[in-house]
Amino acid sequence: MPPKPGAPLPNTALIPHTPSTRRLLSRLTKDLLLELVLSSWLDPAKTETYQPNFAPVEDEDDDDDEDDDEEGGRGIEKAREAYEAMKRRAVKGKEVVERVVEREWRDGLNLLQIAELDYSYLLSHPATHKWTASTLHPLNRPTPHTPPPTPRFHAPTFTSALAATLRPLVSTHTFLTRHPTLPLHLLRLQLHPHPPTPPLALPPPKRIFWLAFPTAAPGYVYHNIPAGGGDGLRDVVRESVAAAVSREHGRFELRASAMCARTLEALCFYRGGGGGEGGMVGVWSVYAEGVEGGPLDVLGAKRGVEVVQGEKGGEEEKRRRVAEGRFGGGARVGDGRGLESVEFVVEDVFPGDGEEGEEEEWRPSVGVKLEGAHVFAGVRSLVEAGVVFDGVKMPGWMTGEGGVSFGMVRDGVLVKRRK
Template sequence: MSERTYTFPTTSALPSAHRIPVNDTSVQRTLGKISRPALINLVHEWLQPHNLPTCRPVLGEQDENTDSVYDLHQTIDEVRQTYDDFRTRRGNKREVVDRILDGDWRNGVSLRQLAMADVQYLMEHPNSQRWVALKLTRARAPLKEKQQNQNKDGTGKGQETQKTTTSPEKEIHLPRFEAPVFLHSLQSQIGSLLKAHYHLTHLPSLPLTLLRIAVLDSPYSSQTALQETTGDMWRTLFIAFPDNSPYVYVAVASALGGPNGPDGRSLRSLVVDAIPKAFSKPRERYSLESTAMSSKTLGALLIARGAGRTNAAGGGWSLFAKGTLEGTPLMVSTSAYESDEENQVLRGKQSIQANTSKTRKRPLSIRESTQLLSKKRRLLAQDRFGASGLPDDNQGIEKLSIRIEDAYPITTPTQRTAQAAFLSKQKPSTADKPHIRSRLTLDEPSFNASDDAEEEEEEEEEEDDDDENENQTNKPWKPHVAITFHGTHVFAGIRALVECGAVDGRTMPGWMTGEDGVSLGVVREGKIVRSKGDGA
């Protein structure tokens, strides 16, 4: 009697040593998009002693296939020397990929190797993903629970005021990011629904921890289930955790599989919803809130939604956040951050203006006046943008969408008259309507109470209509205005427009300089309206 095998869903993660065949499309696509120098560095990383248990190559005594084109090596040092030779001599990327897939790793590439390859590609192309910043906050208790707690305590408004005073202290306390504990909690949340492989690494160039999650749309982790999977069944998601910060960066687009389909979006939302649950504890529940900030550059998110001093100091205030200027904004002078050349220009200009009444100066030539005007605009752009908005700072955003909900400014009587005429056409006034009943004259002896009541009601309706028309006339007109900037570095482009004179830097609003640190917002009364998750 043959034994029956049963497969049960589990919450365990996929093993890092699981091998994927080299002819799989995901393996060839992942290795094929990495450059030749980065691929050689990646192989050397695979051959490190701490990575050999999951990334070991096929050696000569382990090979069962004698029909291979490449001769296998006997030791790890010989394999390492082969890829050192690739580094010293010229060649294309194809020969390195063929050596990996048809030679040293012909039996398959492990999940850990693919994860390291994706991270290598992300470090080589930092703008390949679009990231959205989310803020981890304390979840508010429902209103019914608060009322029940107050009824149980038997306290009135004093207890409610006590809770409101202690709630900010509770919001300040956020959980620390402990990688093993967080991964264990995340597996328990999504492990029963789908299988995933987790890879954690700390990027050497940025102060953040990167989590790569390769999701398989299956709750089974047996060898039979894994062998039946193909590259199209994998979805990859990147999540970044900045050091000492309550923010979480989630990649909208993924590198492996089909991220733009409905299945990819549902799997991504499932993982994102499980992140605050993994941080939560009994009586300490957390949630993720939007911060209206997205970018393709992790450096821009670290500046606007990180752990540094630049979260609420964008634009011209960046000089104080980065320590370029000492003291406070109330103690600053323009000469503190101007170069020597600019100081000489300004001093010369001031001396010329001081001596104008005594000596007649010659008129400036067109070239001199143009140079002086360009320097003036450059200093104005430096005042408004500070140390931000530079083309090579790697901190730019690609899209800035703003909706303006301010009233149209009316300054002249002609504009007020035109607005009143426009609003009067929208709704006709009651003065133009014929009266249904006229007033009674004194000569008439009839004094009916019902007639007087009807007349009073008509007079009240006329007064209400007049007040309504007057309010509509005085009500300011709010046009629907939406502005969207596109580019590789939006604020660097706006700064260039200020320097060339296309944008007036003196009257330009602050949100055009990046002071608010948002990529999507609403302007009311000239300022960005911040939601709950925005800001520092």
């Protein structure tokens, strides 16, 4: 029985093979694809979910037909042996893909398999998407006796509410899991036209979204839903996310913050939610280490070092310690938390020429944009080398402690954020 128009699509709904599905398979390495096939798709307890086809292939040799067992010659044990042999032999990933497409899953891949392929690629290529850290802002005005509502994320409830909110417009398929290394709930949302007409087709990338909910920061939602662009459906998805979290007497809206990154590790580090110093970065990172005392006392005890002035080794060590104090445990090459671009608009008062009667101040807008594989790691390296940046006088927004990747600086202080 076909699903109702707009109703959630089941995991077992098939998508016939196309160049797009083959591309999903080919993106994974041979080892990753074999691990997925052997650990999940050919699990004897999950054959009803992944629906492998063990019937003989029409163009197989007669010799193969003689060895067929009563399930069609390629029962689950024989199929597992074949993939295990590929794992041991020096075969190319293309051969694994061809076997998947031409044998066990020649009828197509179901929606759960499509989602798992995408999820495996996300874990092996964490910089695949551009992530935005958004906040769930309460719409209910708090009273002196009523605190503002706190968003509560319950994965099954949210998934059902999101599908129900989008149901009048599209048919949805959701894939919910936990990130293996970060304290995040991950939700993959795939949108199909309604009513869904068989055979289903894999939607374009702009109709597939990822949402991440930090378990330790319930007010944040990390997502890869682009803003603007004239795509009304994306706006509907953002509004539906907030509506799915809302409840009676506690309504929310999704507001983008001034932080974008290429990896979830970077967002968790700079915005909180685990995977780093809990959003306390730069000079504030000492508090994430569980120390006590005032900022100056802490810095003196944790970051201070005696150096011999005038000696080369002493100056190098001094710069290294200054960089450690300004950047803390972050901003290191290869730490997986890099921001590829940061941009600020500086509006400071420009010194006047001293003419009498001059009262109007001049605040020119000066754009500062830094780009690279890991911007703050590059700034830290320059501080340690004593080139360009003075680690002592450098403003905090240049070290990442503001937790933003773009914003406005006025009189040396990050006072306003803008897109």
